[in-house]
Amino acid sequence: MRGFIAACLLSIPLLAFAQDDLMEMAKDSNEVRVANTSFKGIRIINGHSVEIVGKNNLDFIISHRFDRVNRGFENFYGLDAATNRLALEYGLTNRLMIGIGRSSFEKNYDFFAKAKLLKQTIGANNIPVSLSAFAGYSLRTLKSVPALSGKERSSYTGQLLLARKFSETLSLQLSPTIIYRERPDNFTDSKTVFATGIGGRLKVTKRTSINGEYFYVFPKQIDMGYNNNLSFSYDIETGGHVFQLLFTNSYGMVERQFITETTGTWGDGDVHFGFNISRTFSFNKKIKRE
Amino acid sequence: MKKLILLLFLCCSYSFIYAQNVIYSTNSGKISFFSKAPLEDIDAKNDKLISLLNTANNEIVVKVPVGQFEFRNKLMQEHFNENYMESERYPYATFKGKINEAIDFSKTGTYDVSASGILNIHGVNQKRTLKGKLKVAPNSIILDTNFDVKLEDHKIKIPRLVFNKIAEVISVSTSVNYSPREK
Numbered sequence: 001m002r003g004f005i006a007a008c009l010l011s012i013p014l015l016a017f018a019q020d021d022l023m024e025m026a027k028d029s030n031e032v033r034v035a036n037t038s039f040k041g042i043r044i045i046n047g048h049s050v051e052i053v054g055k056n057n058l059d060f061i062i063s064h065r066f067d068r069v070n071r072g073f074e075n076f077y078g079l080d081a082a083t084n085r086l087a088l089e090y091g092l093t094n095r096l097m098i099g100i101g102r103s104s105f106e107k108n109y110d111f112f113a114k115a116k117l118l119k120q121t122i123g124a125n126n127i128p129v130s131l132s133a134f135a136g137y138s139l140r141t142l143k144s145v146p147a148l149s150g151k152e153r154s155s156y157t158g159q160l161l162l163a164r165k166f167s168e169t170l171s172l173q174l175s176p177t178i179i180y181r182e183r184p185d186n187f188t189d190s191k192t193v194f195a196t197g198i199g200g201r202l203k204v205t206k207r208t209s210i211n212g213e214y215f216y217v218f219p220k221q222i223d224m225g226y227n228n229n230l231s232f233s234y235d236i237e238t239g240g241h242v243f244q245l246l247f248t249n250s251y252g253m254v255e256r257q258f259i260t261e262t263t264g265t266w267g268d269g270d271v272h273f274g275f276n277i278s279r280t281f282s283f284n285k286k287i288k289r290e
Numbered sequence: 291m292k293k294l295i296l297l298l299f300l301c302c303s304y305s306f307i308y309a310q311n312v313i314y315s316t317n318s319g320k321i322s323f324f325s326k327a328p329l330e331d332i333d334a335k336n337d338k339l340i341s342l343l344n345t346a347n348n349e350i351v352v353k354v355p356v357g358q359f360e361f362r363n364k365l366m367q368e369h370f371n372e373n374y375m376e377s378e379r380y381p382y383a384t385f386k387g388k389i390n391e392a393i394d395f396s397k398t399g400t401y402d403v404s405a406s407g408i409l410n411i412h413g414v415n416q417k418r419t420l421k422g423k424l425k426v427a428p429n430s431i432i433l434d435t436n437f438d439v440k441l442e443d444h445k446i447k448i449p450r451l452v453f454n455k456i457a458e459v460i461s462v463s464t465s466v467n468y469s470p471r472e473k
Contacts, residue, residue: 022313022342022344022349022350022351022386023351023353023384023386025313025315025342025351025471026315026340026341026342026351026352026353026384027340028317028338028340028355030317031338031355033355033357033381034357035378036357036368036371036372036377036378037368037372040368053364054363054364054365054367055364056362057363057364057365091364094364168378168379206372206373206376206449207373207449237365237369239365239366239369240363240365240366242365280363280364280365281363282362282363282364282366284362284363285362
């Protein structure tokens with residue numbers, strides 16, 4: 001009898017062991033899963049998205065905004081005239097990027113930095129949203145009468161970009177914005193303007209999405225002649241490139257221009273067709289094979 | 291009674307030692323892959339591979355968090371996750387199998403090994419036999435493998451409209467350094 005008990009006892013660890021499923025045990029308690037990107041592009045349409053360029057990656061962005069669609073057939077629905085913005089945007093680290101752009105509209109130069117503060121994750125570290133901070137400076141160099149000083153032509157933008165990827169298809173973003181213009185074109189406008197952007201994307205296929213974006217300027221800050229910016233786009237990405245085909249009521253592509261100085265209204269057909277094309281280059285060293 | 295207690299004690303210590311020595315594991319195995327492409331070669335690495343090896347019955351499991359692959363080009367990483375691997379839907383690639391050769395894990399040495407089992411990538415199972423080199427060292431086991439993955443086998447589609455056309459076969463290498471699993 002004692003022998004039997006001993007045998008039983010001795011076999012306990014064996015039995016316990018046999019029941020262990022190795023796959024069940026294959027778990028890393030420290031694992032953190034970062035959500036895939038919320039937006040295809042560094043911009044939702046005009047405004048910045050929560051995304052940043054990868055480390056040592058350079059984005060070359062060519063953007064066009066054509067004239068108003070309601071120009072009619074004679075001007076080929078606005079396609080006869082166009083403004084552009086050429087930009088180089090670079091990732092210093094996986095959380096910090098800088099960029100420089102030049103718009104033909106108002107001969108404007110813009111410089112910015114954007115930092116990713118939070119990444120949406122699940123797992124050991126559960127963060128429900130992504131958060132980025134944006135700071136931009138823009139300088140208008142178009143000659144004016146009377147001539148203005150560099151300081152007077154400057155404007156500054158600060159933004160918080162708060163996004164959540166709700167599902168594979170749906171991402172939404174809120175972008176509280178503050179813009180300071182040294183000298184508004186309209187002297188009754190306040191120099192400091194508070195606004196908030198709301199944007200989202202709906203993935204249609206793996207490689208395409210429909211985006212929408214709206215910037216609401218809080219009342220009593222800018223002239224009644226200015227309108228809020230509303231845009232829609234269709235994004236297509238093709239390994240290395242992102243194409244955004246878009247409609248917007250703004251000619252400008254820099255925060256001061258499209259948030260505080262948009263003159264077109266959708267209702268009157270003051271809509272501009274345009275596109276953003278970005279091409280990414282990587283300056284990372286080849287990955288060593290194990 | 292004394293004898294019984296002694297026996298129990300022996301059993302416990304026995305099971306403790308047993309568990310210590312039989313299962314080897316890691317959470318930081320390395321895996322990388324490479325694909326020849328006309329414009330830009332695609333390569334990526336991941337050092338969050340999870341694997342367990344049961345030296346008593348030669349069972350082996352490997353679990354790779356797909357979202358943890360790092361690419362040189364972030365946009366490629368995005369495509370990899372969103373378009374090819376759909377890593378939010380299929381977060382892990384796994385292998386569950388058995389090493390075919392009889393190996394004396396108590397002796398140090400290097401062995402050519404093969405493991406047969408199920409390779410699951412992109413949610414699709416494939417029966418595979420993968421070859422590798424196993425090195426038994428005191429208190430650790432090192433397993434290196436090289437194998438090819440055919441995208442078609444795992445229903446990973448290459449779209450026609452793509453600038454960086456990728457190869458249909460991807461070569462994968464892993465390097466896993468196991469240590470005795472701590473309970």
